[in-house]
Amino acid sequence: MEEVKLHGTWPSPFSYRVKWALQLKGIPYEYIEQDTSNKSPLLLQLNPVYKKSPILVHGGKPICESLVILEYIEETWPENPLLPTDPYDKAIARFWAKFADDKGAMMWTMLGTTGEEHEKAIKDILESLRTIEEHALAEKKFFCGEKIGITDFAFVGIVYWLEVIEEILGLKLLEAESFPRLHAWIKTFKEEPIIKENLPDKEKTFAHLKRRREREILLASS
Known part of the structure; x- marks a missing residue:
């Protein structure tokens, strides 16, 4: 190789x-x-x-x-496939992966802003989470079915990083009562050995993202 x-x-x-x-x-x-x-x-x-x-x-x-x-x-490396074999299912997987990339920037906007821009980012994130909950997951274990795929990896920001950002900002967006499918998916995803054993240290991530927020707000106000 x-x-x-x-x-x-x-x-x-x-x-x-x-x-x-x-x-x-x-x-x-x-x-x-x-x-x-x-x-x-x-x-x-x-x-x-x-x-x-x-x-x-x-x-x-x-x-x-x-x-x-x-x-x-x-x-x-086609072994352990990350995409479905059916062309339609493959297209849907790519559609939601692109959705994750298009909408993911809002999480970082929320972290690094205050005031109206911050509030707008929160509103946009909640709208995106509702869209994912209602239209992307259905009754599936993962986004593409029974195995982790590209779409799951595309949405990793809400698996771990959003939770840390919520703690920094002192708010809770991804409530289990409002997003039961997303919560079930996050729990299942984190239990996969490769994911569970290779998450970044939470305290270090919290400190890193907090410094990033402080730096970006300071730059915006200067």
């Missing part, structure tokens, strides 16, 4: 998407931590367009953007 390297940033959910997919597939890889606040020449060389991680390097060739990387992993 050609050498596989993953350039990621702790504790980015986008990096964890790729980590978990590689581990689920049983693909050996070298992890290289990148500091996005002090971007290395190598990072800029591997991703000159967006200048960020994660970046998968396979046989010396870089692949960027986490959902694109997941698709590449699926096509390159």
Whole structure:
């Protein structure tokens, strides 16, 4: 097998998407931590367009953007599939994965803002959570059925990171009574050994995201 390297940033959910997919597939890889606040020449060389991680390097060739990387992993190593085989089901999985990417930025907006922008982000997040609850999960164990897939990895922000952000902000959006399907999915997802054994340390994540909030609010007010 050609050498596989993953350039990621702790504790980015986008990096964890790729980590978990590689581990689920049983693909050996070298992890290289990148500091996005002090971007290395190598990072800029591997991703000159967006200048960020994660970046998968396979046989010396870089692949960027986490959902694109997941698709590449699926096509390159088809064992333990991350997508359904049926074309329609596959299209639906990709639709919700894109939805996760399109809406995921609101969580970080909520973290790093105050006032009207902050309140709008909360409203938008609740609307997105209701959409996922009502239309994406149905009665399935995971988004694509009985096994973890690309769509589950796309939504990892609400598995773990949203909970930490809620604690920092002193609010609760993802209530079990309002979102029973999402709560059941999160519980099932976290119980998977590969996920359970490879979550970032919660205290460190809390401190990291709290510093990020303070920094972004200070920059916005200056």
